[in-house]
Amino acid sequence: MTLSIPLEVQEILQTLESAGFKAYVVGGCVRDALLCQITRNPYIPKDWDITTSATPDEVMRVFADSKVLPTGLKHGTVSLIKKSVPYEITTFRIDGDYLNARSPESVHFSTSLEEDLKRRDFTINALAYHYHEGLVDRFCGLDDLQNGVIRCVGNANERLCEDALRILRALRFASLLGFTIEQSTKDAMFAHRQRLTKISQERIRVELTKLLCGKNVKSVLEEYAEIIAVCIPEIFPMIGFRQHHPYHHLDVWGHTILAIDRACEDSIIRWTMLLHDIGKPHTFTQKEGVGHFYGHAQKSALIAEKILDRLRWDKKTKCVILTLITHHDIVLESSPKSVRRLLSKLDNELFELLLEVKKADILAQNPSLISERLKNLAEIREIKAQVLDSQMAFCLKDLAVNGRDLQHIGITEGKEIGKILSTLLTLVIEEKIENTQASLLREARTLYHSAHK
Structure with missing residues (x-):
């Protein structure tokens, strides 16, 4: 050859x-x-x-x-x-x-x-x-x-005891290449999985990131959950945890795996899907036989923050992942007002990532109940494009006035200018006033005088 x-x-x-x-x-x-x-x-x-x-x-x-x-x-x-x-x-x-x-x-x-x-x-x-x-x-x-076989050279037990990171490398290759792991190698991987605790967190992060972005990630996470859990013990409660909800036909871990598989092959999105429901077992309640997970997004973000810190993620990436986890179950109405409201909290890039997260989340839910949710998501994406094309205001720089304009009408204190501009933006987004200089200055005067009565 x-x-x-x-x-x-x-x-x-x-x-x-x-x-x-x-x-x-x-x-x-x-x-x-x-x-x-x-x-x-x-x-x-x-x-x-x-x-x-x-x-x-x-x-x-x-x-x-x-x-x-x-x-x-x-x-x-x-x-x-x-x-x-x-x-x-x-x-x-x-x-x-x-x-x-x-x-x-x-x-x-x-x-x-x-x-x-x-x-x-x-x-x-x-x-x-x-x-x-x-x-x-x-x-x-x-x-x-x-x-399509992954096999250790020589004695698998010896090779994996020499370097425990090889356990994750085998899973990475299985995920990326779609290969199967030969039985004696597989047996040795499970037998020596606890040796992964001796590996640096940075190296574990690198291997897991590559694994998560593989085409065969679903099969790997299903078959080797016990090994992944040595690196991230927080996933143990998810495995086999039934959700008791009509929207979810899988347990929490099964839903997580499918959501990862259905997500685009972007490392930030894949890590978000891995951790987005990790707080569910800790927030489970049941009423009339139906399971609820009130506050699970916030709980998931708290747990995820500890995991990301432990794995030595950089601050910028960690912030993006935590923001997406926190907002992944937010209810979005298909209206310009709702879209602009969220755009004011997230920038356009984060908003787009959030839509990808929500899409993957929906695609991992009960197939018989997802069509309307997917339709709503498509409408929101279209409305967002319209908002951006029409240059509707959703951030301070979009307002028809700025801090200097407020100074010209006698509002000079910095913190007060910031507070008034923020209030004006909210009123514009909520469609309570028009985004024109005259309307905004008139409202600014009203807000200023109300605060100084």
Whole structure:
């Protein structure tokens, strides 16, 4: 099987070989290049990694006239910069003992490609390629790639004990590629899932984010909920929690999974759907056999905030997700007034994200009762477009007056100007006064004099 390798990568291989060393492209880039041919889907490699018999010092000597960065000398890796693109070059190696469930305490350089491939996580990643030798496949990775199987290299228990993050990586690949996980690998994943508690929260966040955006996320979350719950224990109460409501034919976890699956493949939307109902088990009440979850959006936001903080999310993304969770069950009327009212609280971008959240939420509800809700949502989206096109006022800058206009009529105190402008905006949105300079200034005078009687 012949793979198309970028010219710059071929030049790196040829330069190392001319200096007397072996060199191959390896790992994910080979996997994705093969997937391109097998499935004809655009799994175009983003990064081309190179493995070589040359030590880091030898690599730096070979490329002495180029920019080489010692990015990971401890693990035998340097980065060669060509045309502003970094290429990682790593020496064949054998890993020492893993004592922290994440990385080896030491590495030993080797001259054997097979020894290097043997230490890798999954057979589909233990593939190397050389433009003359062709594909180097010591562990039947091509067969697994063609059959859609994720299998650990060698003993699954050993591989997952070495690096517990591989458990989430397996789930990520299963979600993104639509692959199944081979039984002994699956058994080992469940057996060693508690080792995920030793992994840094940032790495867990990265893997979960990729997992959530996969095409096969529904099957993965259904089958591996117990593993996901090690990373986010707060989801445990959702699993099997019946809702006892005509709008919901699934338990809370089942609804959550379906909502994620029905959402657009955007990481913020997918995380919002994962956490949007996490407060439901804590707010459940029942009246005449019908379940209610009063205040669950606010409770979900409180729980989600702790989770997002623990996973080290940046403040901006966290704020967006929490805002969407807080507003996900807000009742929206299909009227310009209602749309403008919400636009005054959220900007247009957040409003659009909220509509995506509400759509995914509806699509995960009882199929026999969602048509009217979807119709209403479509009407709201159309009204929002009309509001924006017609430039109806929904924020302070849309008002026909500003702070300077109020100063000209004798209102000079800053806080009072802000308060009056906010009140004027509310009156305009509620269609109680027109958005004209004359009407707004007249109302501003009235508000000012009423406050100073």
